[in-house]
Amino acid sequence: MRAISKKSHRFCWAIFWYFLFISKIYCQFPSLSKSELQWLGEQIFQNECAGQFECLTSWNPGERFPSMGIGHFIWYQQGQAEPFEETFPKVLALFDERGIVLPKWLSDGGNADAPWLNRNQFNAQLQSYRMRELRQILASTKPVQVEFISRRLYTSINEIIKQFPIEQQQITEDKILYLANSHTPFGLYTLMDYLHFKGSGLDPGERYQRKGWGLLQVLQHVQQATPTLENFVAAAEYVLERRVMNAPPDREEHRWLPGWKKRLQTYLPDNPAE
Numbered sequence: 001m002r003a004i005s006k007k008s009h010r011f012c013w014a015i016f017w018y019f020l021f022i023s024k025i026y027c028q029f030p031s032l033s034k035s036e037l038q039w040l041g042e043q044i045f046q047n048e049c050a051g052q053f054e055c056l057t058s059w060n061p062g063e064r065f066p067s068m069g070i071g072h073f074i075w076y077q078q079g080q081a082e083p084f085e086e087t088f089p090k091v092l093a094l095f096d097e098r099g100i101v102l103p104k105w106l107s108d109g110g111n112a113d114a115p116w117l118n119r120n121q122f123n124a125q126l127q128s129y130r131m132r133e134l135r136q137i138l139a140s141t142k143p144v145q146v147e148f149i150s151r152r153l154y155t156s157i158n159e160i161i162k163q164f165p166i167e168q169q170q171i172t173e174d175k176i177l178y179l180a181n182s183h184t185p186f187g188l189y190t191l192m193d194y195l196h197f198k199g200s201g202l203d204p205g206e207r208y209q210r211k212g213w214g215l216l217q218v219l220q221h222v223q224q225a226t227p228t229l230e231n232f233v234a235a236a237e238y239v240l241e242r243r244v245m246n247a248p249p250d251r252e253e254h255r256w257l258p259g260w261k262k263r264l265q266t267y268l269p270d271n272p273a274e
Helices: 006-028 034-049 088-097 119-124 129-140 142-162 166-180 186-198 215-220 229-246 257-265
Strands: none
Touching (some): 034 142, 034 186, 088 142, 129 142, 142 215, 166 186, 186 229, 186 257, 215 229
16 A cells, blocks of 8 residues: 655645534534525525526626625626635536536536626626526526535635734634524524625735625624624724725715625614515
8 A cells, every 4th residue: 555645645635624614613603494494595596686586697886896696696707806705617517516507608517607798788688588598597596606605605704714913813713603592593694694605805906905794804893702693783884884984985985885784784683675
């Protein structure tokens, strides 16, 4: 039998401890029923699309890219660079992993680029066969899209915690678990939706004036050892207000702030999305 090198041995142990940590966190998250998972998906769909079928393929005014699915997953053209994480190709890759048959024009899966050059061209093709076909696929794969959003949370948590000083990492993990288990399923929905909504905060490209707005930055501003969902919402409001203040003026992000704050209110048990 060929001996395993010390380098390979260390790599194997690193992988082992990484997945052990992920599974440890995962096992302490609340276990959601099928109906709660369905509720969670509908909440995100309501947040992003007001539950409207046509909105499954959309291109918002003032944005440079289209958004797809219940979570408005961002999709860029080939070579396009923006300060936001592109997620729709990763959703397509998960579809492929789950054996979902995609049309030929989407057969590149995780490598597929958005085929529209601008919003006018996109809107002109809203009722085309391709666009209607895509909306049908997205409407029939809501559980897989929820799985994608939940995967992002589980795989981001470790990296988020590592951004804190070593002496604060256990405290931060405890805060995350406390929030996740608050008012089930609202706690887990809060973490999943905000991560999906504004990202992890880990990407150094997602910054205005060197300040981020993702889940990492919100957790950095949650001061309480046993935070409530109200504490999380207050920290998120501060981070989003700072983002708008630091944004390039031509983006006019102040127009979106009221809607963002309204979305944050759905994290509170008394204020679910309507």
